[in-house]
Amino acid sequence: MNALRVSGLAYAYPDGTQALFGVDLSLERGERVALLGPNGAGKTTLVLHLNGILTPGAGQVHVGGLEVGPARLREIRRRVGLVFQDPDDQLFMPTVREDVAFGPANLGLRGSELERRVKVALAKVGMAHAADRPPHHLSFGQRRRVAVATVLAMEPEILVLDEPSSNLDPASRRELSEILKNLDVTVLMVTHDLPYALEICERSLILSGGVVVADGPTPEILADGELLTRHRLELPYGFAVPGAQ
Amino acid sequence: MGAGHAHGRLYRAGDSIVHRLPPQCKLVAVVAFTLVVVATDRERFPAFAGYAALLIVVAAVAGIRPPFILRRMTVELPFVLFAVALPFLSPGPRVEVLGVWLSVDGLLAGWNILAKATLGVVASILLAATTEPRILLLGAARLRLPQLMVQIAMFMLRYADVIVEEMRRMKVARESRAFAARNLKQVPVIARSAGALFIRSYERGERVHLAMLSRGYTGTFPVIDDISASRWQWGIAGTLPLTALAILAGSLL
Numbered sequence: 001m002n003a004l005r006v007s008g009l010a011y012a013y014p015d016g017t018q019a020l021f022g023v024d025l026s027l028e029r030g031e032r033v034a035l036l037g038p039n040g041a042g043k044t045t046l047v048l049h050l051n052g053i054l055t056p057g058a059g060q061v062h063v064g065g066l067e068v069g070p071a072r073l074r075e076i077r078r079r080v081g082l083v084f085q086d087p088d089d090q091l092f093m094p095t096v097r098e099d100v101a102f103g104p105a106n107l108g109l110r111g112s113e114l115e116r117r118v119k120v121a122l123a124k125v126g127m128a129h130a131a132d133r134p135p136h137h138l139s140f141g142q143r144r145r146v147a148v149a150t151v152l153a154m155e156p157e158i159l160v161l162d163e164p165s166s167n168l169d170p171a172s173r174r175e176l177s178e179i180l181k182n183l184d185v186t187v188l189m190v191t192h193d194l195p196y197a198l199e200i201c202e203r204s205l206i207l208s209g210g211v212v213v214a215d216g217p218t219p220e221i222l223a224d225g226e227l228l229t230r231h232r233l234e235l236p237y238g239f240a241v242p243g244a245q
Numbered sequence: 246m247g248a249g250h251a252h253g254r255l256y257r258a259g260d261s262i263v264h265r266l267p268p269q270c271k272l273v274a275v276v277a278f279t280l281v282v283v284a285t286d287r288e289r290f291p292a293f294a295g296y297a298a299l300l301i302v303v304a305a306v307a308g309i310r311p312p313f314i315l316r317r318m319t320v321e322l323p324f325v326l327f328a329v330a331l332p333f334l335s336p337g338p339r340v341e342v343l344g345v346w347l348s349v350d351g352l353l354a355g356w357n358i359l360a361k362a363t364l365g366v367v368a369s370i371l372l373a374a375t376t377e378p379r380i381l382l383l384g385a386a387r388l389r390l391p392q393l394m395v396q397i398a399m400f401m402l403r404y405a406d407v408i409v410e411e412m413r414r415m416k417v418a419r420e421s422r423a424f425a426a427r428n429l430k431q432v433p434v435i436a437r438s439a440g441a442l443f444i445r446s447y448e449r450g451e452r453v454h455l456a457m458l459s460r461g462y463t464g465t466f467p468v469i470d471d472i473s474a475s476r477w478q479w480g481i482a483g484t485l486p487l488t489a490l491a492i493l494a495g496s497l498l
Binding site: 048051053074077078081082084086088089090092093094095098101102103105106107114134135136150151154 | 378379382399400402403404406407449452453455456457458459460461462463467468469470
């Protein structure tokens with residue numbers, strides 16, 4: 001059974017703008033996959049389908065064999081953890097501890113089990129010391145890590161990250177990648193930071209114009225300069241894929 | 246980032262018995278105390294002295310120094326100005342005070358406003374100085390204040406800094422392009438900035454809502470920290486309004 005399967009997914013916004021034109025993709029359990037694509041490719045729209053925030057115009061999304069639909073939202077949202085791009089959107093509670101507890105508490109956990117979830121999740125991202133601090137007193141990189149913890153506390157099967165490396169300084173960027181590589185979950189990472197995709201994800205997809213146009217091992221995808229250029233993706237100046245000609 | 250910790254200014258960390266009381270007890274005590282003060286006839290001067298003494302005791306127990314309280318009392322200034330104007334403006338019989346003829350009724354009315362406002366403000370300052378804002382909200386929730394109101398206050402607390410920071414960035418962006426608010430003609434520019442800030446905050450609200458839904462929010466906030474109060478704690482908090490009530494009763498005899 002696939003951890004995630006999207007088949008024939010199409011979606012148009014209420015104003016008529018069509019964002020997705022039949023997306024097909026699947027993730028195996030434990031895989032780390034990068035979803036690459038230029039701005040406006042429909043990446044965020046696709047992500048919002050994965051936990052049922054948007055309802056497909058056509059096609060289906062299955063998470064661990066369970067079809068995403070209005071009747072199973074709670075279970076779906078437990079299985080799929082979304083980490084949004086701006087940690088200030090994700091961290092809305094007065095303290096880090098309460099924020100990390102928000103998800104599991106919505107799942108009905110209380111008391112010592114809730115506390116355990118918070119502790120474990122914060123420890124995984126190296127932020128256990130900040131539990132009682134208000135999120136706005138943390139650095140940007142720390143807030144991004146706490147945002148990851150808020151989702152990990154729900155013990156998801158799939159972790160979906162929207163532009164995890166954006167606005168991070170080099171050290172925070174490395175710290176986050178180390179954390180992500182050590183997690184024992186399926187990861188779908190939405191990004192146009194190609195070196196970051198190469199570092200973290202063994203496999204990459206390119207979403208462009210609302211369809212998946214490429215799917216393969218990340219080094220191969222990134223070595224295909226022509227493919228990247230066609231879809232407004234570029235490696236940073238001076239960067240070469242290790243091992244590629 | 247993170248400039249201006251606007252809500253750190255009222256709270257003063259400490260470990261006194263006043264600090265440790267559950268927030269709901271303190272909230273009820275302050276409201277009840279204020280009600281007693283407001284219900285007191287303005288000419289029962291000794292009662293007001295008694296109330297003031299009570300607050301001084303609370304401040305001493307909580308370890309809140311007078312300068313801290315005095316500085317924060319400036320919020321009362323508009324009332325003070327109004328109260329000071331009354332003896333000059335009110336009609337009726339007059340008395341001579343230091344060579345100035347003042348209205349008796351106005352003096353009493355001014356005193357009434359000044360005394361009651363001061364006692365209420367000081368009681369609130371003591372509450373805020375000994376209770377963290379977020380804990381205060383937990384207390385309000387515990388007292389069954391409507392969930393929606395508590396949630397709105399909570400978000401305000403969380404996002405005030407974020408919005409102030411956004412406002413500051415917009416100001417810097419305006420000034421970097423040589424804008425300076427010198428006269429009324431430039432009001433439209435400021436107004437447009439305010440509009441843009443509103444839209445941005447609204448959009449942020451939408452994104453926050455999505456983030457909440459993604460973590461299983463279904464309209465009610467889970468109670469994560471529940472602070473319960475023992476009878477003993479209610480009793481301690483109750484001494485403030487009950488003593489005030491005793492003072493009021495005493496002054497009526």
